[in-house]
Amino acid sequence: xxxxxxxxxxxxxxxxxxxxxxxxVTGDLCIDSPGFCDPIYKTAANISSLYQxxxxxxxxxxxxxxxxxxxxxxxxxxxxxxxxxxxxxKFPPTSKGQFVENxxxxxxxxxxxxxxxxxxxxxxxxxxxxxxxxxxLEIQVLDDSIDETVNIARATVEHYARAGFDIxxxxxxxxxxxxxxxxxxxMKTAKxxxxxxxxxxxxxxxxxxxxxxHYFTDRTVGCAQMRWAHINGSYNLLTxxxxxMLDGHFVVEQTTRNRSGSFFNFNGTAGIWRRExxxxxxxxxxxxxxxxxxxxxxxxxxxxxxxxxxxEEAPAEIPVxxxxxxxxxxxxxxxxxQVWFKLYRRIWYAPxxxxxxxxxxxxxxxxxxxxxxxxxxxxxxxxLLVRYNQGLHQxxxxxxPMLFFSTVSVVLYYGTAVWYLDEKRGRRLLHLPLVxxxxxxxxxxxxxxxxxxxxxxxxxxxxxxxxxxxxIDD
Numbered sequence: 001x002x003x004x005x006x007x008x009x010x011x012x013x014x015x016x017x018x019x020x021x022x023x024x025v026t027g028d029l030c031i032d033s034p035g036f037c038d039p040i041y042k043t044a045a046n047i048s049s050l051y052q053x054x055x056x057x058x059x060x061x062x063x064x065x066x067x068x069x070x071x072x073x074x075x076x077x078x079x080x081x082x083x084x085x086x087x088x089x090k091f092p093p094t095s096k097g098q099f100v101e102n103x104x105x106x107x108x109x110x111x112x113x114x115x116x117x118x119x120x121x122x123x124x125x126x127x128x129x130x131x132x133x134x135x136x137l138e139i140q141v142l143d144d145s146i147d148e149t150v151n152i153a154r155a156t157v158e159h160y161a162r163a164g165f166d167i168x169x170x171x172x173x174x175x176x177x178x179x180x181x182x183x184x185x186x187m188k189t190a191k192x193x194x195x196x197x198x199x200x201x202x203x204x205x206x207x208x209x210x211x212x213x214h215y216f217t218d219r220t221v222g223c224a225q226m227r228w229a230h231i232n233g234s235y236n237l238l239t240x241x242x243x244x245m246l247d248g249h250f251v252v253e254q255t256t257r258n259r260s261g262s263f264f265n266f267n268g269t270a271g272i273w274r275r276e277x278x279x280x281x282x283x284x285x286x287x288x289x290x291x292x293x294x295x296x297x298x299x300x301x302x303x304x305x306x307x308x309x310x311x312e313e314a315p316a317e318i319p320v321x322x323x324x325x326x327x328x329x330x331x332x333x334x335x336x337x338q339v340w341f342k343l344y345r346r347i348w349y350a351p352x353x354x355x356x357x358x359x360x361x362x363x364x365x366x367x368x369x370x371x372x373x374x375x376x377x378x379x380x381x382x383x384l385l386v387r388y389n390q391g392l393h394q395x396x397x398x399x400x401p402m403l404f405f406s407t408v409s410v411v412l413y414y415g416t417a418v419w420y421l422d423e424k425r426g427r428r429l430l431h432l433p434l435v436x437x438x439x440x441x442x443x444x445x446x447x448x449x450x451x452x453x454x455x456x457x458x459x460x461x462x463x464x465x466x467x468x469x470x471x472i473d474d
Contacts, residue, residue, distance in 0.1 A: 053386070056382075056386075057386045060379060060382045060383055060386050061383075061386060061387075063375070063379065064376065064379050064383055065398070065402075067372045067375060067376045067379075068376070068399070068402040068403070068406065069402060070368075070369075070372060071369055071372060071373070071376075071402070071405075071406040072401070072402040072403075072404075072405040072406050073405075074362065074366060074369055074406075075404075075405030075406045075407070075408075075409035075410075076405050076409070077362050078409040078410065078412070078413045079405065079409045079412060081252050081253060081256050081413065082252060082409075082412045082413055082416050084256045084260055085251070085252045085255055085256045085416060085420075086416070088255065088256060088259035088260060089255065089310075089420065091259055092309075092310065092311065093215070093258070093259070093307050093308070093309070095214040095215045095217060095218070096215075096217045096218040097214065097217035097218075098214050098217065099213060099214055099217060101133075104132070104133060104136055104213065105136070105192070105193040105194050105213065105216065106136045106137075106138070106191055106192045106193050106194070107132065107136060107137055107138070107192045107193070107194045107195075107196055107209060107213070107272070108138040108139075108140060108186075108190040108191055108192030108194070108195050108196070108275075109127050109130070109137065109138070109139050109140065109196045109197075109198065110140045110142055110183060110186050110190070110195060110196070110197050110198075111123055111124065111127065111139070111140065111141050111142060111197075111198055111200070112142045112144075112179050112182045112183060112186075112197070112199065112200075113141065113142065113143045113144065113145055113149060113153060113200050114143075114144045114145055114149075114175075114178075114179075114463050115145045115146065115147045115149050115463065116145065116149050116153075116200035116466060117145075117147060117148045117149040117152050118466060118467050118468040119200045119201060119317070119466045119467075119468050120141075120149055120152055120153045120156060120200060121152065121156050122203060122468060123198065123200050123202065123203070124139070124141065124153075124156050124157070124160065124167075126202075126203045126204050127139055127198065127204060128160050128163075128165055128167075129206050130204065130206055130208070130209055131206045131207055131209065131210055132209045132210065132213075134164065134165065134166070135166075137165075137166065137209075138166045138167075138168075138190065138191050138192055139160075139165060139166065139167040139168070140167075140168055140170060140186045140189075140190060141153055141156075141157050141167070141168070141169045141170065142170050142172075142182040142183065142185065142186045143169065143170065143171045143172075143182075144171070144172050144175045144178075144181075144182055145171075150171060153169060154169050154171075157169040166191075168189070170182075170185065170186060170189075172185060176286075177284070177286035178286060178460070178461035179268075179291065179461060180284040180285060180286035180291035181284070181286055183197070183284045183291075184283060184284040184286075187275075187278070187279075187283065187284070190275070192275060193274070193275055193276075194213065194216060194272050194273065194274060194275065195272065195273045195274075195275055195278065196209070196271070196272045196273075197268070197269055197270075197271060197272075197273070198269050198270060198314075199268065199269040199316070200466055201316050201317040201318075201464070201466045202269055202270055202314055202315065202316045202317075203231065203314075203315045203316070204270070204314055205313075205314070205315070208226065208312065208314065209272075211309075211312055212224045212226070212272050212309065212312065213272070215307050216272070216274060218305070220303070220304065220305045221274065221304070221305050221306070221307055222273065222274050222276075222277030222281075222299050222300075222304030222305060222306060223266050223271060223272065223273050223274070223277060223296065223299065223304070223306045223307070224271055224272050224306070224307040224308075224309060225254070225264075225266050225267060225270065225271040225306065225307070225308050225309065226270045226271060226309050226312045226313060226314045227250045227251070227254070227270075227308075227309065227310055227311075227312065227313045227314070228246060228250055228267070228270060228313070228314055228316050229313035229314060229315045229316065230242075230243045230246070230315070230316065230317075230318055231315045231316060231317050231318075231470050232317050232318060232320065232469050232470050233318065235320055235469060235470075236320060237434070238319075238320065238321070238322060238325060238438075239318055239319075239320060240428075240431060241431060241434055241435050241438050242318050242319070242325065243318070244414050244417065244418060244428060244431060244432070244435050245414070245435060245438070245439070246318070247414075247417035247418065247421060248413050248414045248416075248417045250267075250310075250417075251310065251416065251417035251420055251421060252413055252416055252417055253363075254267075254308045254310070255308060255310045257308075257359060257363070258306065258307065258308035259308075261356070262355075262356050262359040262360075263296070263297060263300045263306070263356065263359065263360055263363075264296070264306060264308055264363075265290075265292060265293040265296035265297065265363070266292045266293075266295070266296045266306070267292060268290075268291070268292035269292075269314075269316075270314035270316070274304075277299050277304045278295065278299075280299075280302060280304075281295055281298040281299040281302055281304070282295075282298055283295075287338075287342065288335050288338035288339050288342060289331050289332075289334050289335030289338060289459070289461060290331070290332060290335025290336050290338070290339055293335065293336055293339045293364075294339045294342065294343070297339065297343055297347070297360065297364075298343070298346075301343075301346055301347070301350050317466055317467075317468070317469065317470065319464055319465070320467065320469050324464050324465050326442065326445045327462045327464065328464045329442055329445065329446055330445050330446060330448070330449040330462075331449070331461065331462060333367040333370065333446040333449040333450055333453075334449035334450065334452055334453045334459070335453075336363070336364050336366075336367065337364065337365065337367060337368070337450055337453035337454070338453050339364055340361075340364035340365055341453070341456075343364075347360050347361075367446060367449070367450050368450055370442070370443045370446040370447040370450055371447040371450050371451060373440070373443050373447075374443055374444065374447050407436075410435075410436055410439070411432055411436075414432055414435055415429060415432060418432075
């Protein structure tokens with residue numbers, strides 16, 4: 001049908017002069033072809049050849065181009081994020097008011113730990129140096145450790161308690177719920193109106209509370225999140241690539257979603273919650289591997305506002321070896337998809353604009369690209385057999401647009417983060433091909449995580465090891 005339609009729209013003079021024929025024409029006949037008829041001939045001839053394919057050929061092509069189409073859609077979405085980032089980058093959030101000194105809210109800082117012997121002292125020391133009235137600041141060390149961390153953490157807490165800090169040590173022998181369970185347990189005795197959370201690999205700055213607390217003068221604000229910075233970002237090639245990958249998320253995604261009025265997620269650490277928002281949203285739940293994303297979307301679906309502070313950073317240590325990095329990425333890939341399956345009905349029926357729901361869909365399902373990439377890779381050999389006689393013209397028409405959005409969008413996404421953060425951008429921009437390679441290298445590991453989420457397979461929360469590696473000689 002398409003071939004017949006193509007033939008009917010070609011001018012009669014083209015056919016009379018041999019510019020279009022149902023069979024291949026010789027080079028001599030095509031020499032005088034005007035520019036208008038030549039592409040029509042090539043396109044129609046290529047479309048006609050499709051009708052010679054058998055069922056196997058059609059199956060291969062439909063699956064392959066279906067995968068490319070899905071990847072291209074996610075690529076277009078990524079380009080949209082980049083465009084909107086530059087649109088909103090000059091409009092940072094502002095606090096509704098300022099707390100006077102004698103009306104500052106009480107704050108509980110929760111520090112969840114599991115076998116963190118190398119970093120626990122650094123973390124607790126940094127928290128005790130926070131610039132905030134001591135009588136309004138409570139520190140909870142929530143320790144699920146089963147190694148020497150128990151003794152180190154207990155001794156550290158006792159030291160600062162003697163120095164006059166309101167600091168408590170809570171140890172669980174039963175790790176039910178993992179990190180979410182520890183946070184939930186801490187909430188039972190927490191005194192603060194606001195709850196700040198820091199993982200063991202973070203070193204909060206002394207002034208972070210003074211800067212963030214005033215956003216909570218707005219009673220609708222449920223959470224404020226800072227951007228992650230990287231203590232050991234230049235330690236080795238892996239950490240340098242990780243910084244670019246993380247910066248893409250924290251610079252482009254989080255900023256754009258927040259400032260455009262969409263939902264974004266608390267990243268599990270380096271942020272402050274309003275206690276009321278946690279409790280009204282159902283508290284910490286541990287039926288997914290990303291309890292932070294789960295609680296974030298439940299809270300925002302109830303109407304709580306979140307604030308993302310691009311220019312306020314929280315320094316943190318990132319994994320220095322590949323297995324720890326893969327485990328972290330695998331947990332995130334599986335967890336966010338679990339959140340989608342848990343909340344998609346609530347999201348769909350929520351009284352929200354369609355574009356907000358679509359933003360949540362893309363945020364929570366983006367990792368399906370990993371198994372799709374693997375399937376597309378395995379299809380290359382049968383695809384070569386099917387498309388052996390197809391020319392460059394057809395490849396340009398069908399493949400190039402989809403591949404463009406699938407790949408160039410990644411360069412724009414990470415390149416934007418580098419461009420925004422770094423004055424000396426050249427060296428980091430040269431790492432972008434390696435970042436793409438690292439992403440491909442994660443495909444099998446993350447694809448497995450996605451398939452487990454699709455199948456409803458439960459797994460334990462695997463912690464990311466921290467070694468207090470900050471400099472090359474550590």
